[in-house]
Amino acid sequence: MQKIDYCDDGQFCSGHVACAGCAEALSMRVILNTVGENAVGVVSPSCVAIIVGGHPTSSARIPFQHGTLESAAASASGMKRALRAQGRDDTTVLCLAGDGGTYDIGLQALSSAAERNEDILYICFDNEGYQNTGGQRSSSTPMSAVTGSTPAGNTTQKKNLIEIMAAHRVPYIATASPSDLSDLAAKVTKAKTIRGTKVIIVIIPCLPGWGVADDAAVKTARLAVESGVFPLFEVENGVTYRLRTTEKPAPIAAYLDQQKRYRHLSDEDRQALQDDVDRNWQRLLWLAAGE
Amino acid sequence: MNAPLKNRNLKLLNGNHAVAWGVRLAAPDVAPLYPITPQTPILEKLIEFQSQDLFDAELLTPESEHSAMASAISASALGARVFTATSSQGLLLMHELLHYAAGARVPIVMFNVNRTPAAPWGFWPDQIDSLAQRDTGWVQLYCENPQDSLDTVIQAFRIAETTELPVMVNHDAFWVSHSVEPVDLPAADLVQSFLPRVKRSVQMELGTGRALSAPADQASWNLSRRDMDVAMHKVPGLIDAAGREWGDLTGRVSAPVETDRCDDAEIVFVTMGSMAGTAREAVNRLRDTGIRAGLVKVRLFRPLPVAELRDVLAGVPGALVLDRNYSPGTGGVLHQELKSALFGINEAPNLFGLLTGVGGINVPVETLVSLAQEYRGADPVSDPVWVE
Numbered sequence: 025m026q027k028i029d030y031c032d033d034g035q036f037c038s039g040h041v042a043c044a045g046c047a048e049a050l051s052m053r054v055i056l057n058t059v060g061e062n063a064v065g066v067v068s069p070s071c072v073a074i075i076v077g078g079h080p081t082s083s084a085r086i087p088f089q090h091g092t093l094e095s096a097a098a099s100a101s102g103m104k105r106a107l108r109a110q111g112r113d114d115t116t117v118l119c120l121a122g123d124g125g126t127y128d129i130g131l132q133a134l135s136s137a138a139e140r141n142e143d144i145l146y147i148c149f150d151n152e153g154y155q156n157t158g159g160q161r162s163s164s165t166p167m168s169a170v171t172g173s174t175p176a177g178n179t180t181q182k183k184n185l186i187e188i189m190a191a192h193r194v195p196y197i198a199t200a201s202p203s204d205l206s207d208l209a210a211k212v213t214k215a216k217t218i219r220g221t222k223v224i225i226v227i228i229p230c231l232p233g234w235g236v237a238d239d240a241a242v243k244t245a246r247l248a249v250e251s252g253v254f255p256l257f258e259v260e261n262g263v264t265y266r267l268r269t270t271e272k273p274a275p276i277a278a279y280l281d282q283q284k285r286y287r288h289l290s291d292e293d294r295q296a297l298q299d300d301v302d303r304n305w306q307r308l309l310w311l312a313a314g315e
Numbered sequence: 316m317n318a319p320l321k322n323r324n325l326k327l328l329n330g331n332h333a334v335a336w337g338v339r340l341a342a343p344d345v346a347p348l349y350p351i352t353p354q355t356p357i358l359e360k361l362i363e364f365q366s367q368d369l370f371d372a373e374l375l376t377p378e379s380e381h382s383a384m385a386s387a388i389s390a391s392a393l394g395a396r397v398f399t400a401t402s403s404q405g406l407l408l409m410h411e412l413l414h415y416a417a418g419a420r421v422p423i424v425m426f427n428v429n430r431t432p433a434a435p436w437g438f439w440p441d442q443i444d445s446l447a448q449r450d451t452g453w454v455q456l457y458c459e460n461p462q463d464s465l466d467t468v469i470q471a472f473r474i475a476e477t478t479e480l481p482v483m484v485n486h487d488a489f490w491v492s493h494s495v496e497p498v499d500l501p502a503a504d505l506v507q508s509f510l511p512r513v514k515r516s517v518q519m520e521l522g523t524g525r526a527l528s529a530p531a532d533q534a535s536w537n538l539s540r541r542d543m544d545v546a547m548h549k550v551p552g553l554i555d556a557a558g559r560e561w562g563d564l565t566g567r568v569s570a571p572v573e574t575d576r577c578d579d580a581e582i583v584f585v586t587m588g589s590m591a592g593t594a595r596e597a598v599n600r601l602r603d604t605g606i607r608a609g610l611v612k613v614r615l616f617r618p619l620p621v622a623e624l625r626d627v628l629a630g631v632p633g634a635l636v637l638d639r640n641y642s643p644g645t646g647g648v649l650h651q652e653l654k655s656a657l658f659g660i661n662e663a664p665n666l667f668g669l670l671t672g673v674g675g676i677n678v679p680v681e682t683l684v685s686l687a688q689e690y691r692g693a694d695p696v697s698d699p700v701w702v703e
Contacts, residue, residue: 064519079529087519089527095385102386105373106395109344136378
């Protein structure tokens with residue numbers, strides 16, 4: 025048993041309406057408590073907006089604006105500029121969005137904010153699809169995964185958002201997982217000390233969307249990390265890659281077996297996914313060694 | 316009525332630069348701006364002012380008008396005074412967020428330069444871009460000339476911040492945006508005292524745990540529109556009061572609906588924007604020939620100042636509605652609006668809906684003079700008429 029190293033001073037309230045067992049709520053609890061009370065936020069329409077809650081309630085202590093799906097990063101930019109004009113530049117501006125609002129419809133606004141290096145902390149809860157609308161594919165959905173709009177399995181690769189953001193040369197990018205909350209808290213803490221655009225992508229296994237048991241969200245996330253499907257790493261200034269471990273990842277079989285969305289795969293399909301993961305891992309090692 | 320020339324600070328400005336001067340004097344905190352013809356000179360002039368330390372707003376130049384409006388909404392929700400400007404395609408791209416801004420009750424002031432939307436592509440004066448936004452919940456004002464644009468954009472900040480409604484001020488592409496006229500610049504301290512920094516109810520105050528625009532149930536959504544309705548009803552009176560006070564300060568009085576030579580008129584032009592200037596001259600020429608013509612300039616379009624319109628148009632025998640816009644399937648938007656505004660009143664005028672200048676075609680004074688001669692004493696026509 026690992027002791028989670030972060031201070032919970034009640035920034036995330038009980039009574040939120042996440043699905044029972046959802047690891048996104050767990051991640052939000054750590055993020056909001058680590059960000060602290062001197063912050064304002066924007067949520068884009070997604071599971072995270074549902075978890076923050078409906079009018080007139082809010083599960084967060086900091087004020088949140090429920091923005092539009094394509095404009096989370098633009099809204100956050102406006103907030104930061106208003107705070108600067110008011111002499112409150114020390115206030116953190118937090119963006120919480122899903123992968124649809126980040127990889128797809130919100131990418132243009134995110135790219136623009138990143139290009140201007142707006143001083144915002146952007147968190148993408150990546151559950152690899154439009155899970156809040158019942159589970160359709162997004163450009164973050166991996167190859168072969170079954171979704172409501174890819175009943176025979178997705179036929180395209182998951183978009184590599186990290187390298188897209190790295191190409192913007194933003195000061196800080198990280199991946200994180202609810203299976204390692206101390207690491208998540210440490211990355212949020214580090215991001216708070218950096219001026220400019222910070223992007224953290226948190227893997228969120230979606231219980232109904234991925235077909236994962238109610239008590240298996242954290243375990244599935246851990247298998248994603250340990251199998252190299254979703255490795256934990258940081259990118260500083262778009263060029264300095266730092267991996268949490270360079271040990272050879274475990275095979276992906278145990279990760280796939282947790283989920284109904286991969287149940288239809290043949291042995292050849294599974295091997296093709298393993299080959300993709302291996303190639304991505306080799307590339308990551310190469311990027312990390314590239315200094 | 317106007318102050319003596321020697322007391323005025325006259326400068327030759329085109330309409331867009333007059334707007335930029337008005338915005339500089341109003342001193343917003345945040346200004347997200349995206350370029351588009353023919354709005355761009357507003358953006359460029361404000362950035363030039365900033366480079367000269369004459370304007371110290373936080374300027375954002377995002378990748379689209381959609382993001383410009385998203386930034387504007389969030390900055391305003393934190394209590395900042397916010398300005399943005401756009402035109403045509405840019406305004407249409409913002410459409411989703413225009414509804415959002417009004418529903419969130421953020422008092423943004425936006426200047427829109429009226430331009431034809433594609434397709435086909437065009438860059439010409441036509442008001443359908445903003446008129447198509449009439450149901451979004453923005454106050455809409457239309458300006459006749461550069462001086463009107465400067466005065467109105469300053470007053471717009473007061474209307475927005477008093478009502479917590481966003482305000483869109485419009486002028487016509489090129490006829491106003493790029494036409495140079497002498498413009499009287501009010502003193503900075505005059506504008507400062509006209510636009511005091513009022514303590515607004517800031518929606519996103521730190522430590523409140525409140526969420527702005529969170530998903531609401533049916534009753535709460537319904538209530539949000541009832542609240543907007545109450546605020547909208549206050550607008551004509553506030554614009555009238557602001558116009559009178561501005562008149563005391565500058566010698567230039569304005570009102571939601573302005574009239575010229577209407578008292579004994581047998582036929583009046585009703586129009587918005589730069590067409591009012593052309594109609595003003597047509598009225599003078601018609602009067603010279605013995606035809607008792609008049610002008611009704613609709614400065615405030617949303618909320619539609621129904622009481623004022625009924626007041627000025629009751630008892631007038633004929634009204635020619637000049638629409639520089641076309642709503643396919645119905646006709647001119649102002650014509651439709653007037654038909655409903657005047658419905659059921661005693662002594663309603665015979666209304667004629669004339670599609671004049673759609674797509675930016677030129678409408679000379681002579682055309683308006685002959686239209687008045689043609690329709691004077693005519694029976695009413697329900698369908699709109701295309702004017703060559």
